[in-house]
Amino acid sequence: MAELDTGGGGGKHKGGKPRGKKASTRIDMTAMVDLAFLLLTFFVLTTTISKPNVLPVVIPPKVDPNEKDQVEPPKVAESKILTLIIGKNDLIYTYVGLLDPENGKNPEVKKMTFAPEQLRKWLQERKDAVKGQFGDAKELIVLIKPLSTSRYANVVDILDEMNISEVKKYTLAELNDNERTFIVKVNEPDNAEDIKLVGADS
Amino acid sequence: MTAMVDLAFLLLTFFMLATNFKAEEAAKVETPSSISDTVIPERDIMMITVNDSGKVFIGIDNKDSRAAMLKKVASANKITLTEEELHAFTLETNFGVPITQLKAWLALSPMERESFKQPGIPCDTVLNDLPQWIVQGRFGHKEVTSNDIRVVLKADKNTHYPAISNIIETFRELRVHNFALITTLEDDPRN
Numbered sequence: 001m002a003e004l005d006t007g008g009g010g011g012k013h014k015g016g017k018p019r020g021k022k023a024s025t026r027i028d029m030t031a032m033v034d035l036a037f038l039l040l041t042f043f044v045l046t047t048t049i050s051k052p053n054v055l056p057v058v059i060p061p062k063v064d065p066n067e068k069d070q071v072e073p074p075k076v077a078e079s080k081i082l083t084l085i086i087g088k089n090d091l092i093y094t095y096v097g098l099l100d101p102e103n104g105k106n107p108e109v110k111k112m113t114f115a116p117e118q119l120r121k122w123l124q125e126r127k128d129a130v131k132g133q134f135g136d137a138k139e140l141i142v143l144i145k146p147l148s149t150s151r152y153a154n155v156v157d158i159l160d161e162m163n164i165s166e167v168k169k170y171t172l173a174e175l176n177d178n179e180r181t182f183i184v185k186v187n188e189p190d191n192a193e194d195i196k197l198v199g200a201d202s
Numbered sequence: 203m204t205a206m207v208d209l210a211f212l213l214l215t216f217f218m219l220a221t222n223f224k225a226e227e228a229a230k231v232e233t234p235s236s237i238s239d240t241v242i243p244e245r246d247i248m249m250i251t252v253n254d255s256g257k258v259f260i261g262i263d264n265k266d267s268r269a270a271m272l273k274k275v276a277s278a279n280k281i282t283l284t285e286e287e288l289h290a291f292t293l294e295t296n297f298g299v300p301i302t303q304l305k306a307w308l309a310l311s312p313m314e315r316e317s318f319k320q321p322g323i324p325c326d327t328v329l330n331d332l333p334q335w336i337v338q339g340r341f342g343h344k345e346v347t348s349n350d351i352r353v354v355l356k357a358d359k360n361t362h363y364p365a366i367s368n369i370i371e372t373f374r375e376l377r378v379h380n381f382a383l384i385t386t387l388e389d390d391p392r393n
Contacts, residue, residue, distance in 0.1 A: 029203055036210035040217065047221035054354060054382035055238040062374050086363075116391065146363045152252075153234035153359035155366070156383060160236040164392060172370070 055159060060171060078105075079133060082126050082142045084158060085179065088149035090114055092158075094122065099178045114157055123165040142170040145179070225261075225295045229253035229320075234359035235388035242384065246349045248339050249384075250332075251296060252357035256365035257322030259298035260335050262343060262351070268292050270342030275334055281305055290315070298322040301331050325368050332372050356384040 078097035085093040092114065095107040112118040123142075131137040142162065146155050155172070162170045231253055251259040262268050269292045276283050279301055283291075287308035291297070298320045299307045310318060325332045336353070343351040353373065357366055373381060 029207060033203070033207050033210060036207060036214060040210060040214045043214065043217035043221065046223060047217060048224045049221050051241050052233070052356075052384045053236070053238055053387050054240050054242050055236045055385050056240065056380070056382045059370060059374055059379050059381075061377065061379060120391075146367070148362070148364045148367075150363045151359065152357050152361040152363055152366050155363060156234040156236055156359075156385060159383075160238070160385075164237060164390070 055156065057159065076141060077134070080130055080139050080141050082123075082140060083179075084142060084144050085175070086144070086146040086150040086154045086158065088147070090151075090154055092119065096126065099176075114154070114161075119161060120165060123161065123167065127165070127167070137166075138168045140167055140169065142167050143173045144170060145173050145175050147175070225263075227251070227296055229257060229259055229296075229298075229322075231356055231358045232360075233356060233384050233386055236383075236385035237388055237390040238385060239387060240382075242354065242382070243352060246343065246347065246351050247354050248336070248343070248351045249296070249354050249356055250336075250369065251298075252355070252361050252365060252369065253322075254358040254360045256361060257298060257320075258325045258332060258365075258369065259296045259320065260323060260332070260339070261294075261296035262339055263295070264343065264347060265292050266346040267339065267343040267351075268294075270346050271335065271339040274338035274342055275301065276304075278334065278338065283308065300324050300329070301334070325365070325372065330368075330372065332369065333376055336372070336376055336378070353378050353381040354384060355381060 081097055083095055083099070087093060090113060092112050093109055094112065095109045097107050098105045099107060099109075110122070112122060127137040127140050130140045144155070144158050159170075229251055231251055245263060247263050249261050249263070251261070253259075262271065269288060272283070272288060272291050281301075281304060283305060287305065290308050290312070294315075300321065300323065303321075307315065307318065307320075323331045323335065340351050343349070355366075355369065373379075
């Protein structure tokens, strides 16, 4: 099949010297082709060119309740705060401001999914509201509180959404006591299995 | 036919020079997607892998840092390791065994070690080995390369959040405030 023809031309060379008849050698190159493709297949299957992408995350330092000379976190206007609580089955419960029924603060808790027309639209609405009230949409602060029933992909999607919607101030946080009681009340029947809240054991 | 051979060897040379071998992974992980297109840095990476059942594995890309990390953890826990065990450890890019089982695992033959299902580094309220590995990994890497190590988290998209939350809390305790999450690329909806 594949062959190189060498030595056959030697017989044609004309010179003064007598030349013996050279037998023509034919090399069959199938084996070399096979070897080359075998090695190629090995390298194609065991190596990779693409490097994985990364999403950088910055977390706030631990707050030590015993340290005296710590700066108090600045007080912020309630309507700048938006809370996103991530629950089971890729659902988000969200409300604006503080949740404190005993002190009369009862904001509406909405339930939504990760679909852009719900989540992104809601973030945009809040950004516009904050911009209208305070003059700069960047003042919006988002608190992200994943429940223990949420998946890692949900949290990554929310962090990604922060980048897409250009929210500059956001943080991962724990549920507070008011929210704990509230969430258990609001859940739908199929969500009503005892939800172990993140932070309940620690 | 010579043309075909030439082509084959050309492709072969390209792949040999332009690619890197895929690292052996202790666990199969499918990461979630994000629009972030920052590429993972070339070196100085400590990769913490979490599979969907919450098992934690850790690895450093630099072989000498791995050896340094192991020596420090072993001496901190008063475990003596032979030269072969040390060498066997440096060959694994990723591993996940509790410190108590470390010597037993390293003493296995390479074949047995391959087929042994690693239980993962314990990272819960009862027993948490992760801080030790991270701290000694950082010191070890700094000793070997005098660079700071970057912590990178590679977790499966379906991992329950509490497992990840434990790891992030561990980072906070160890004052690792800057880390990265490995994600696959998705299209930016703004474009």
